[in-house]
Every structure is written in structure tokens, then in C-alpha cells.
Amino acid sequence: MSYKVCFLIANRIYISDGLRSALGLAVENMYSYSYIFYQKMPAKSEYMEENLAWIRDMEGEVYAVTETMDEETKKFNLEDWELVEATLDDVVEKILECDLVVGYGLPAQKVQAPPQCA
Amino acid sequence: MKILCVYRHKVSKENEDIKKIVEKIKAKGHEVVEFDLFAAKTDDDFDRLIDLIWEADKTISWW
Amino acid sequence: MSKDPDKLGIFVTSPVHINELLKIVEAAYRKGKKVKIFYTYKATHLTYHPIFETIRKMVPEEDLAICVAAYSCEGYEPEYHNQGLTEKQMRTQAYHGELIEEVGKYLVL
Numbered sequence: 450m451s452y453k454v455c456f457l458i459a460n461r462i463y464i465s466d467g468l469r470s471a472l473g474l475a476v477e478n479m480y481s482y483s484y485i486f487y488q489k490m491p492a493k494s495e496y497m498e499e500n501l502a503w504i505r506d507m508e509g510e511v512y513a514v515t516e517t518m519d520e521e522t523k524k525f526n527l528e529d530w531e532l533v534e535a536t537l538d539d540v541v542e543k544i545l546e547c548d549l550v551v552g553y554g555l556p557a558q559k560v561q562a563p564p565q566c567a
Numbered sequence: 568m569k570i571l572c573v574y575r576h577k578v579s580k581e582n583e584d585i586k587k588i589v590e591k592i593k594a595k596g597h598e599v600v601e602f603d604l605f606a607a608k609t610d611d612d613f614d615r616l617i618d619l620i621w622e623a624d625k626t627i628s629w630w
Numbered sequence: 631m632s633k634d635p636d637k638l639g640i641f642v643t644s645p646v647h648i649n650e651l652l653k654i655v656e657a658a659y660r661k662g663k664k665v666k667i668f669y670t671y672k673a674t675h676l677t678y679h680p681i682f683e684t685i686r687k688m689v690p691e692e693d694l695a696i697c698v699a700a701y702s703c704e705g706y707e708p709e710y711h712n713q714g715l716t717e718k719q720m721r722t723q724a725y726h727g728e729l730i731e732e733v734g735k736y737l738v739l
Contacts, residue, residue, distance in 0.1 A: 452730055459630050463643070466671040466700065470643075473723025479730070486584065517584055537584060541591040544627065545568070549730060551738050554643050554672070556578050556630040575647060575739065604650055613650075613657035620638065620735050621663075628738040630644075 453547040456483040457540070461562060463554030465491050468511065470553065472500050475507035482547070483511045484540055487557040489522045490530045501530070514540060569598045571623035573616070577605045579629040604628075632732075637664040639733030641726060645672040647739045648681045654737070655685055665689060666729050668721070670697040673739075674704055677713040686714060695721040 454474050458467040468483055475481040481504060491497060501511055512535035513526040526532045544550050572589055574580040580603060593599050600623065602616055620626055638658050642651060651667075658665050667689060669676060674696045676682050686694055698708050698720040708720050730736065 454730070457630075463671070467643075470670060470723055470726065474727055474730070477724060477727030479727065514584075537587050538591065541588055541595070544588070544592065544625075545595070545597070548625075549736055550625065550627045551641065551643075552575070552627060552629045553738070554630060555646070556576050556582070573737070575644060575650075604647075607650065607653070610653070610657065610660075613653040614660060616654065617638075617657045617661045617663065620737060626735070626737055 451478055451480060452549060453480040454482070454549045454551060455543045455547040456481070456551045456553050457486065458483060458553045459486040459488070459557040460555040461488040461558065464488060465497060467551075467553040468497070468500055468504070470551075471509065471511075472504050472507075475504050475509045478507075480547075481507065481509035482543055483509075484514050484535060484543070485512065485526065485532065486514045486517045487522070488518075489525050490532070493529060512539070568624045569600065569622065571600050571602060571619050571626040573602045573604050573626060573628040575604050575628060575630060577603075580605070582629070585629055633734060634664065634732060635734035636662070637666055637733045637735070639729040639736045640665060640667045640739060641729070641736070642667060642669040642673040642676070642739045643671060644739050645675050648676050648679050648685075651739055652681050652685055654739075655688060659688070664693070666693040666733055668695050668697070668726050668729055670723070670726070671700045672704070674701045674706070677701075677706075677711070677715070683714060691716060691718060695719045695725045697721065697723060697725075699723075 513532040
């Protein structure tokens, strides 16, 4: 059976690893979909770009839930990372469609990360 | 479908977007059962969680 | 590996729910269920929590593992910082895939 799994990721620090984990299931022949809430994707890197390309090659996708994002975050995620835009209704559809739902990591932080996190 | 929503943190239970998602799932005719993991303390609480996981068709554990 | 309807797969992504994880494993055992646990990313720091060893000793070797790539990324030396984990318990994300294939029920922490 080819499982369908959807990852929900809300905390900035968990995005990269959540997507690595999503890719891990995609290469195990599972359909792997990830939804990023609230936060900006990490700075562009060859490693992350390859991971996203690989997820897409395996018929998975990475979405930005844009109604949870401010304009700058939305622009960065859609334009720089070319994430696919998704609504909360889309998330609901995918939750119902998927065999498993992975709420990955910690909740979103209310404050922006201080510069020391760079 | 019977869906178990587990809230790992109090902030997840209070999260407006999660509330919207849960309401939309209910509006589509699915049964949603909720479990406050952040408030679970006793063996009885955790026994109940195991029962709920096995009764549910799908479990969503929110951040 | 065939599907075991009485086994709960637990994917541990949160570094702050080790108390709850122990309670869940104990409750599952009380109910005659089995567990299979995979710790990833920041949750691999839990190897240094005293409860980690309690859980490790409760669960058969093949049913508990950490993501070794994440462990290395977090700065640990898998051989030196093994905390009693065997080579079979230092795994890749493929273990998560095996877990999903094997268990009847699934929970993320």
C-alpha cells in the first residue's frame, strides 16, 4: 500500500528537518505533502532546494498556508521558494485524504527570532 | 470518519487556525474527539488516550 | 514486515514530551498493546534524559530507534554518545517508513 502522509509544520526551526523527514517517506514510495504555517522558509540553500525538487519528483508537494502568513513571509515563500499556495480549506481536504497526519515539532513562536538565531 | 485531535500544548488548543480546521472537519460531517495531552496527568488519562487512539480512524496530534 | 493491529507507532518530534511518552508506553502496555518508537531531530536530545533509558529498557531492541543523521547534525558522536543504543537502533528516516508500514495505530509527539 502506498500511504499518503501530510506534514504540518508551524515552528521556524523545524521546517528544514520536517521537510527532510517528508522526503524520507517520499523515497519510501509514500505520497508526502507538507504544509508550512506562519513562518518563512529558511534561507535558500542547495541542500534544501534539492530536497524540495526530490519531493516533487516523487509526486509530493510543499505548500505555504498563506492566510497564516504576513505579506513579507508570504512573498518570500511563494516567490523565492516557489511553494504552492494553500488555504486552510486545502489543508482540511488533505488531512481527510491522507492516511497519516504529522504535526511536526513545536508550536509557532509568537515572537520573531532574534538576530542571534542567524 | 472519527478523528482524534490531540493537543500537545495549551497553545495548540487555543490556536485560532487549528480551531478553524477542526470546525471545518466537523462541518464536513466527521466526528471529532479531542484530548488535552498538556493536561493529562493520571494513568486513567493515558489509558483513555490509548482507547481513543484505537477507537479513532485517524489521529492528529497538534504541535 | 506485516501489519500489527495491536502496535502503536510513535514518531517523536517534540523534545519536551518525554514524560507523556513514558505514560503513553505504560498505558499501551497496560492495554495489551505494543509500541514502536522513532525519535527524530531535536527529540534525539532526549537520549540524555533519565526517562529515555527507562523507555529503552521497556521496548524491544527492534522497536526503538533514533535518527542517526539528526543525532549527528545536533552535534553528537553516535558511537560515543550512544546512551546504550545499539547499532540497529541508530537508523535513517527509512525507519519511520518501516514503522508506518508495521503499526496499526500512529501518534506523533
